[in-house]
């Protein structure tokens with residue numbers, strides 16, 4: 001029995017609405033804001049991997065295509081069957097990310113009417129404030145599959161248009177948003193042109209290759225590109241993804257099976273080629289970052305490659321150390337961080353020196369995103385390790401100013417709509 | 421000591437049982453404590469609005485029938501189906517599902533929602549927070 005009795009309309013009590021794809025990000029993430037207020041509001045936090053839902057603004061990108069013919073095709077498709085996927089190779093009917101609509105923030109459209117600035121920037125700023133982020137690095141979404149596009153010229157034209165859209169329209173609107181330049185890796189000479197053009201752009205803090213592709217990263221056609229990126233001092237990130245059409249994955253009958261394996265698959269292949277061909281010896285100052293494969297694959301691959309290289313050194317003659325030692329010098333992003341077994345996670349983090357090599361990433365607003373509390377609440381990390389992973393490692397690698405950029409969590413909570 | 425243990429306990433009448441029956445769920449914020457109150461098959465439950473996964477607002481997502489794998493007597497798959505009796509609370513943050521009546525996750529019964537005391541008195545649903 002209780003001490004007092006109230007109705008649901010009494011002071012201090014209010015009803016909360018269902019969270020849907022139309023809810024304001026600050027309401028959707030209010031629990032993350034409370035977590036920030038409770039444990040990490042004074043930390044410097046950088047989110048290395050969040051996403052632009054570029055399909056919502058796709059005609060803005062299509063209009064920036066240089067090639068007259070592809071621009072005309074893209075804009076025509078966008079008004080018809082192609083819609084917000086014009087020219088892209090994603091399969092909308094195989095895009096089960098929202099689990100039949102259960103997870104509304106994947107592909108959400110929240111009210112931004114009346115707020116000055118680009119709607120994407122408004123939504124992104126709300127997300128940064130709600131999660132307590134000082135900076136957020138934004139990647140494309142549907143374009144993550146472009147490496148498998150059968151038309152190389154389409155990848156080139158969309159890459160150029162998307163990069164212009166980011167650099168000219170989006171990033172200048174908020175100093176807390178930063179980008180990694182999309183490299184159309186199927187066409188190395190265009191990647192070189194783009195690196196030359198954007199290497200000094202302040203808001204472009206690195207370069208990205210979408211990992212879902214079948215190009216061998218050690219191919220000689222990429223050596224000049226790597227040299228240019230190494231000279232820029234900015235990191236090269238391989239962002240993993242999925243491709244259900246890949247023959248290995250075509251035998252998997254559920255999205256979850258394919259998703260679980262493919263996001264680790266592509267980065268494992270690229271790291272394997274990178275190491276066996278001794279790329280760290282050839283580009284020792286190139287900062288390599290592996291994005292969105294979680295962490296569990298890292299000790300697996302370290303052990304597999306060490307095991308094989310010890311028996312077959314003649315097949316990896318450029319290596320002067322064990323593959324795992326090079327892997328301990330690479331950088332990794334955290335999401336989707338496997339954490340159903342804390343003991344395994346602790347050992348995993350030890351294996352690659354997470355304290356200095358791991359960078360927090362949210363993947364917001366995708367369905368399997370991670371809140372900063374996934375790091376802040378880990379029972380086995382020191383305070384300093386948490387601060388490093390949540391922001392200071394990113395500041396070191398990307399050369400970011402660590403003065404506080406975000407509003408106080410209490411202020412964000414007080415100012416949110418509070419509908420949900 | 422937890423926040424709830426230090427606070428004075430408070431009874432909150434969330435409404436008539438018929439209203440809850442018709443709406444299936446009512447979620448309240450009671451001085452910063454979120455609670456979802458549910459009605460199913462004549463039973464009432466109240467769950468804390470904090471997901472055991474990453475602390476998301478679990479009671480504010482969709483309610484869906486449990487998905488079942490139908491298997492014939494020959495062990496051949498008969499495809500997916502919706503349960504006609506079991507309904508799940510779906511956390512809107514990442515989709516963890518919990519049975520409305522037991523609060524348990526369908527794949528891991530060790531994972532569950534935290535129950536709050538709830539009762540029906542003179543046709544009114546009263547939750548203690």
Ligand code: FES
Nearest residue numbers: 471473474476511
């Ligand atoms: S917080 Fe509920 S599913 Fe992740």
